[in-house]
Amino acid sequence: MFQDKLSACAELIQAHFDHVIGALPDLPVTQAMAHATQGGKRLRGFLVLQSATLHDIGSDKAIWPATGIEALHAYSLVHDDLPCMDDDDMRRGQPTVHVKWDEATAVLAGDALQSLAFELVTHPNAGTAQTRADLALSLAIASGAQGMVLGQALDIAAETAEEPLTLEEIQALQRGKTGALIEWSACAGARLAEADTTALQGYARDLGLAFQIADDVLDVEGDAATVGKAVRKDATAGKATFVSLLGLDAAKRRASDLVDSAISYLDMYGTPADALRDTARFVISRQN
Amino acid sequence: MFQDKLSACAELIQAHFDHVIGALPDLPVTQAMAHATQGGKRLRGFLVLQSATLHDIGSDKAIWPATGIEALHAYSLVHDDLPCMDDDDMRRGQPTVHVKWDEATAVLAGDALQSLAFELVTHPNAGTAQTRADLALSLAIASGAQGMVLGQALDIAAETAEEPLTLEEIQALQRGKTGALIEWSACAGARLAEADTTALQGYARDLGLAFQIADDVLDVEGDAATVGKAVRKDATAGKATFVSLLGLDAAKRRASDLVDSAISYLDMYGTPADALRDTARFVISRQN
Numbered sequence: 092m093f094q095d096k097l098s099a100c101a102e103l104i105q106a107h108f109d110h111v112i113g114a115l116p117d118l119p120v121t122q123a124m125a126h127a128t129q130g131g132k133r134l135r136g137f138l139v140l141q142s143a144t145l146h147d148i149g150s151d152k153a154i155w156p157a158t159g160i161e162a163l164h165a166y167s168l169v170h171d172d173l174p175c176m177d178d179d180d181m182r183r184g185q186p187t188v189h190v191k192w193d194e195a196t197a198v199l200a201g202d203a204l205q206s207l208a209f210e211l212v213t214h215p216n217a218g219t220a221q222t223r224a225d226l227a228l229s230l231a232i233a234s235g236a237q238g239m240v241l242g243q244a245l246d247i248a249a250e251t252a253e254e255p256l257t258l259e260e261i262q263a264l265q266r267g268k269t270g271a272l273i274e275w276s277a278c279a280g281a282r283l284a285e286a287d288t289t290a291l292q293g294y295a296r297d298l299g300l301a302f303q304i305a306d307d308v309l310d311v312e313g314d315a316a317t318v319g320k321a322v323r324k325d326a327t328a329g330k331a332t333f334v335s336l337l338g339l340d341a342a343k344r345r346a347s348d349l350v351d352s353a354i355s356y357l358d359m360y361g362t363p364a365d366a367l368r369d370t371a372r373f374v375i376s377r378q379n
Numbered sequence: 380m381f382q383d384k385l386s387a388c389a390e391l392i393q394a395h396f397d398h399v400i401g402a403l404p405d406l407p408v409t410q411a412m413a414h415a416t417q418g419g420k421r422l423r424g425f426l427v428l429q430s431a432t433l434h435d436i437g438s439d440k441a442i443w444p445a446t447g448i449e450a451l452h453a454y455s456l457v458h459d460d461l462p463c464m465d466d467d468d469m470r471r472g473q474p475t476v477h478v479k480w481d482e483a484t485a486v487l488a489g490d491a492l493q494s495l496a497f498e499l500v501t502h503p504n505a506g507t508a509q510t511r512a513d514l515a516l517s518l519a520i521a522s523g524a525q526g527m528v529l530g531q532a533l534d535i536a537a538e539t540a541e542e543p544l545t546l547e548e549i550q551a552l553q554r555g556k557t558g559a560l561i562e563w564s565a566c567a568g569a570r571l572a573e574a575d576t577t578a579l580q581g582y583a584r585d586l587g588l589a590f591q592i593a594d595d596v597l598d599v600e601g602d603a604a605t606v607g608k609a610v611r612k613d614a615t616a617g618k619a620t621f622v623s624l625l626g627l628d629a630a631k632r633r634a635s636d637l638v639d640s641a642i643s644y645l646d647m648y649g650t651p652a653d654a655l656r657d658t659a660r661f662v663i664s665r666q667n
Contacts, residue, residue: 115524120532124524170490175482194463195535198486199528202458205490206523209497213516220508227515228501235494236403236412240487244408247483 093369100140100157101133103150107158111211123188123200124207127165130183132377134302134370135160135276141366142280142291152218156226156279159211163234164272166204169197171243177324184319205234222283229282233271242267255331262300269306270299277367290356294367297353302374304346307332309379311339318379346375381657388428388445389421391438395446399499411476411488412495415453418471420665422590422658423448423564429654430568430579440506444514444567447499451522452560454492457485459531465612472607493522510571517570521559530555543619550588557594558587565655578644582655585641590662592634595620597667599627606667634663 108128115121136157143153150157172179172187173194180190189197211217212226232238245264249256256264277295278288309318310325311334325332334342353371357364396416403409424445431441438445460467460475461482468478477485499505500514520526533552537544544552565583566576597606598613599622613620622630641659645652 116529118524118529118532118536120528121524166490170486173483173486175486194461196532198458198461198463199531199535201490202454202493203524203528205493206519206526206528208519209515210519210523213512213519215516220512224501224508224511224515227497227512228503231494231496231498231501235498236406236409236491238494240408240491240494241404241406243487244406244484247487248406 093366093373096366096369097132097134097137097373100137101131103140103154104133104136104158104161105129107154108161111158111207119192119196120199120203123169123192123196124165124204126185126191127169127188127200127204128162130185131161131164132379133161134374135164135272137370138273138276138295138367139279141370142277143283144280145360145363145367146280146284146286148218148280148283152216152283153280155214155217156212156283159208159217159226159230160272160276160279162204162211163208163230166201166208167234167239167243167272169201169204173197176243176247179321181315181320184316208234218283219285222285225282225285226279229278230275233275238267238271239269240267242269242271249330250328255329255335257331258333258336261331261333261336265300265303266296269303270296273299273302290359294353294356294371297349297356298371298374301346301349301353301371304333304342304349305375305377307334308339308342308346309377310334313378343375350375381654381661384654384657385420385422385425385661388425389419391428391442392421392424392446392449393417395442396449399446399495407480407484408487408491411457411480411484412453412492414473414479415457415476415488415492416450418473419449419452420667421445421449422662423452423560425658426561426564426583426655427567429658430565431571432568433648433651433655434568434572434574436506436568436571440504440571441568443502443505444500444571447496447505447514447518448560448564448567450492450499451496451518454489454496455522455527455531455560457489457492461485464531464535467609469603469608472604496522506571510573513570514567517566518563521563526555526559527557528555530557530559537618538616543617543623545619546621546624549619549621549624553588553591554584557591558584561587561590578647582641582644582659585637585644586659586662589634589637589641589659592621592630592637593663593665595622596627596630596634597665598622601666631663638663 112125139157140153169188171177213223242264274295277291281288310322313322315322350371354368400413427445428441457476459465501511562583565579569576601610603610638659642656
């Protein structure tokens, strides 16, 4: 079962976080790092582990970048939730870091989680020097001002723009904001094997877009308790989303088409890629 | 002349920043990144370039980690200056990022500068896969919750502690807060050459401590216009510093002894290490 595989991966990553963060000095900032890396679907880490399996790389190696990308994702959530950003009180059904501690701790815990991400992907046990340097370089590009932060910055700019965003602009924003890390995760296994990343890149682009459309749909259809964070935020903010521009039904159809397209990139991998096919179907069926 | 060498290095690093940040999309966040990486002594970058020269590594390679460590230093200043942290309005004689733009831009620009630091140290032109992976791993450890962020966290904890810090605690705090990056910088040249870092590590530990004592002295003796940031902050906050614990004269003597000790580690390098000797003398004579 796909959900069992996903849960097993989440446990593996949690155990690795416990091991790594548990070894740090006990302070509010490290407690906040532990808090921020609890829970979540671990979708990005799952993509790393699954794409590694496809390339005959074991989880003893792949756990390092899998936990690394979840550390990077966690940092982005802690900083996103800050009062000066999205100002969210709840995340994964728990109080956000700046609510449970304070803003300074949230800034520092996010900063340290970003450092931790690079520490994990370059750990000597993560692979050869070549693959570790390659993973770190590609992660730096995916997370910075050409990737995730670019998407965040475009998102903030959109809030004060006079015209609502077009579909094309939303797609560009999304490709940075969530797409870049999803792409990195799906390609990580190929990178660990020094193999070609083209097919996984195609898969991940469509998957990332489907994921964001599903997020927009959840913001409209979900309830906060199940989703684990505030909903109806986009409509309240008058934000242009895939749903506001396409309508709910067309947005769902678009996400479903993207999932089919994502899956089509996996043909060359045969049945070992079934978990990645299931992942694509999962992102548009999930309730949180 | 030492000052000429330092200025030439600062220009080299600035040109590299212009090249790298100039290639990013033009947005408030990237403008803020450019702003935050202007000016400063470039002491950390200078240590990288000089320790590289000692090991026969040219500036074509070493400019990457030299600019990388300055990007990391710049990120730490942008986040340190935030209202929820030190709440500073001026830095290097210019308005801080959250004053010139806003807090969200400061958070994001700092985040992207950290990513940029790792992008620069792992750039294919920065060295072999082995040295790039090694530089990234050591930088991640130096900047995270075992290094710089740990120092910051201890600093924040000290503000609300009932007892003022002891000299030993201040030293531990400083070793994280400024020492870790100075150590990384001085060792980078040896790392680029896959050479032993022991001597440079000894040099950097004493240098880093002397640097922090000099900073505490400047906070007491300097004026804001020359120092380029607010002064008398420590005394106003009732903060224990090397000066408050040792007294001004003893603190200056301690810094001077540390400089002698730092220099003694460089004997094996002969005259090519003269610039590093000058650097040690410079850190306790500087006015900003």
